Amino acid sequence: MKWIILFGFVALTVVLPLPDFWIFQLNYIGLYALTCLGLVLLTGITGLTSFGQAAFVGIGAYTTAFLTLNLGISPWMTLGIGLIITALSSIILGLITLRMSGHYLPLATISWGLALYYLMGNLEALGKYDGLLGLKSLAVGEFEIGQGRSFFVLTWIILIASVFCLNNLLDSQVGRAIRSLKSGTQLAEAMGINTFRYKVTVFVLSALLACVSGWLMAHFQRTVNPSAFGLKMGIEYLFMTVVGGVGYVWGALIGAGIIKLLDDQLQVLLPRLIGTSGSYEIIVFGIILVSILKFLPNGLWSLVSRYFPIARRQENWAQADTLPERTMPVKGETVLDVIGITKRFGGLLAVNEVNFQIQAGQIVGLIGPNGAGKSTTFNLITGLLPPSSGEVRFRGELISGHSSREISLKGVARTFQHVKMIPDMTVLENVALGAYARGYSSVFSAMMRLNLSQEQSLFKEAQRQIERIGIRHCMHELAGNLAMGQQRLMEIARALCADPSLLLLDEPAAGLRHKEKIALASVLRQISSEGVSILLVEHDMDLVMEVCENLVVMEFGNLLIQGSPREIQESPLVRAAYLGTEH
Ligand code: ADP
Numbered sequence: 269m270k271w272i273i274l275f276g277f278v279a280l281t282v283v284l285p286l287p288d289f290w291i292f293q294l295n296y297i298g299l300y301a302l303t304c305l306g307l308v309l310l311t312g313i314t315g316l317t318s319f320g321q322a323a324f325v326g327i328g329a330y331t332t333a334f335l336t337l338n339l340g341i342s343p344w345m346t347l348g349i350g351l352i353i354t355a356l357s358s359i360i361l362g363l364i365t366l367r368m369s370g371h372y373l374p375l376a377t378i379s380w381g382l383a384l385y386y387l388m389g390n391l392e393a394l395g396k397y398d399g400l401l402g403l404k405s406l407a408v409g410e411f412e413i414g415q416g417r418s419f420f421v422l423t424w425i426i427l428i429a430s431v432f433c434l435n436n437l438l439d440s441q442v443g444r445a446i447r448s449l450k451s452g453t454q455l456a457e458a459m460g461i462n463t464f465r466y467k468v469t470v471f472v473l474s475a476l477l478a479c480v481s482g483w484l485m486a487h488f489q490r491t492v493n494p495s496a497f498g499l500k501m502g503i504e505y506l507f508m509t510v511v512g513g514v515g516y517v518w519g520a521l522i523g524a525g526i527i528k529l530l531d532d533q534l535q536v537l538l539p540r541l542i543g544t545s546g547s548y549e550i551i552v553f554g555i556i557l558v559s560i561l562k563f564l565p566n567g568l569w570s571l572v573s574r575y576f577p578i579a580r581r582q583e584n585w586a587q588a589d590t591l592p593e594r595t596m597p598v599k600g601e602t603v604l605d606v607i608g609i610t611k612r613f614g615g616l617l618a619v620n621e622v623n624f625q626i627q628a629g630q631i632v633g634l635i636g637p638n639g640a641g642k643s644t645t646f647n648l649i650t651g652l653l654p655p656s657s658g659e660v661r662f663r664g665e666l667i668s669g670h671s672s673r674e675i676s677l678k679g680v681a682r683t684f685q686h687v688k689m690i691p692d693m694t695v696l697e698n699v700a701l702g703a704y705a706r707g708y709s710s711v712f713s714a715m716m717r718l719n720l721s722q723e724q725s726l727f728k729e730a731q732r733q734i735e736r737i738g739i740r741h742c743m744h745e746l747a748g749n750l751a752m753g754q755q756r757l758m759e760i761a762r763a764l765c766a767d768p769s770l771l772l773l774d775e776p777a778a779g780l781r782h783k784e785k786i787a788l789a790s791v792l793r794q795i796s797s798e799g800v801s802i803l804l805v806e807h808d809m810d811l812v813m814e815v816c817e818n819l820v821v822m823e824f825g826n827l828l829i830q831g832s833p834r835e836i837q838e839s840p841l842v843r844a845a846y847l848g849t850e851h
């Protein structure tokens with residue numbers, strides 16, 4: 269509904285008595301906002317900082333300028349060609365640069381920004397630094413779109429449609445996978461998400477938005493030259509986005525608007541105030557921008573968004589189809605076979621020749637003092653770390669050496685000792701992410717909202733696991749607002765969403781109250797009765813002794829002893845090494 273109003277509003281502008289000057293300004297704002305929208309997705313949401321976005325605007329602009337001027341191709345055709353060229357070049361650039369981390373990626377974007385600028389400026393065919401002149405306005409048949417109201421309607425409809433698609437995308441399983449990338453790749457890969465592919469996808473999407481902006485801009489200005497697409501402009505796009513609110517889709521519009529207006533107003537106002545002309549506006553501009561960032565680090569939209577409370581998700585999935593389920597191992601099947609795994613960190617032998625097995629439906633406790641190597645063993649089993657030697661077999665299949673994503677897809681789910689989650693997503697959304705591999709939809713269907721029935725199935729499953737684990741009351745809260753114990757329970761629900769046959773829990777009871785621990789114990793028993801095997805690292809001995817059928821005790825990386833809880837409790841070895849220090 270709100271989208272219809274927005275589109276209506278844009279269309280209305282044609283008849284509204286807005287001065288031409290404002291329409292002209294709004295046209296520029298729309299053009300800039302398109303590029304900034306891509307930056308919100310790339311930088312704010314995915315966490316990949318780019319200074320080189322203007323280069324893709326340049327590709328869109330030069331493609332249409334060159335082809336319409338030299339070959340007489342219709343601009344509507346050149347848009348498609350520009351998009352193809354942008355997609356190909358951004359895929360190539362992305363494949364090369366997106367594996368870089370830390371400061372290297374922004375540096376790489378600076379270098380391609382510079383490279384494309386000099387390329388545009390030095391090619392004879394592109395008119396060198398003078399650029400290409402005399403482009404035609406866009407036209408539909410005889411009707412010329414020009415630079416005024418018609419252009420405004422075209423640009424802003426494209427812009428609002430892009431916002432619409434992006435919002436849909438972000439509010440989908442694919443979008444949640446994209447949003448998980450910002451907090452590192454470990455969580456996402458453990459959910460079976462191909463993080464690199466999504467980084468490239470996001471990179472291409474943002475480049476395509478920039479390309480559309482460039483195509484529009486070329487026919488709006490009717491000339492193109494390299495200065496509009498250089499590094500300086502790349503920095504300015506990033507600036508607009510950050511000022512508007514780099515984490516918010518609507519921030520792109522606010523940022524582009526504020527910067528464009530400030531820029532213009534200062535150029536008019538300052539000479540009047542100071543009485544001389546000079547480049548003072550740049551200084552004042554800088555001061556204003558720095559203050560905005562100082563007092564509103566999340567940008568201007570963060571101020572506005574306070575007045576728009578997040579609508580609570582409607583629970584409309586009761587009738588949805590259930591997700592496909594894995595065939596569980598049969599009783600007696602060896603689910604996990606750890607054979608002599610060893611892990612060295614430099615000189616430290618964190619895990620040394622450890623052997624143990626887990627049968628279908630068994631709950632095995634992995635215990636030992638801090639630093640014994642329990643979490644490292646988890647990481648070796650789940651593929652987060654490669655073993656130095658030894659092997660891990662899951663349902664008979666060799667899994668050591670495989671990536672954590674491949675292992676998770678086979679049916680091994682885990683929680684982390686240090687909770688990993690997306691704090692600004694609700695519990696429901698975080699948990700649904702666990703079912704990622706069970707309900708995939710494409711980026712396109714997410715943008716077009718063709719994935720509704722699938723989304724409902726995912727939420728239905730997420731709710732089922734949330735209820736099972738006993739945190740129904742905080743299903744719609746932001747995960748970041750939960751107490752530590754609840755966050756751990758949320759992680760278990762998320763792991764269960766993956767429909768695992770082996771579940772690895774790293775200190776799930778830490779931070780839980782007594783009652784919650786009792787509830788957790790009964791959930792674990794119920795899960796195992798359904799055939800799921802569990803490997804449990806836990807310091808709460810009452811819980812461990814109560815639920816585990818078998819215990820594996822580690823000390824200084826070595827397997828000290830394994831046996832039933834009773835055998836372990838009676839073992840003098842264990843008393844000395846572990847319980848002895850506690851009791
Ligand atoms: P636990 O979970 O049993 O408390 P860990 O598996 O976390 O123990 O750690 C075992 C040992 O390995 C510790 O001495 C720890 O300092 C070391 N260790 C763990 N991870 C790393 C790493 N990534 N690099 C170097 N040393 C590590």
Ligand code: MG
Binds near residue numbers: 685
């Ligand atoms: Mg640990």
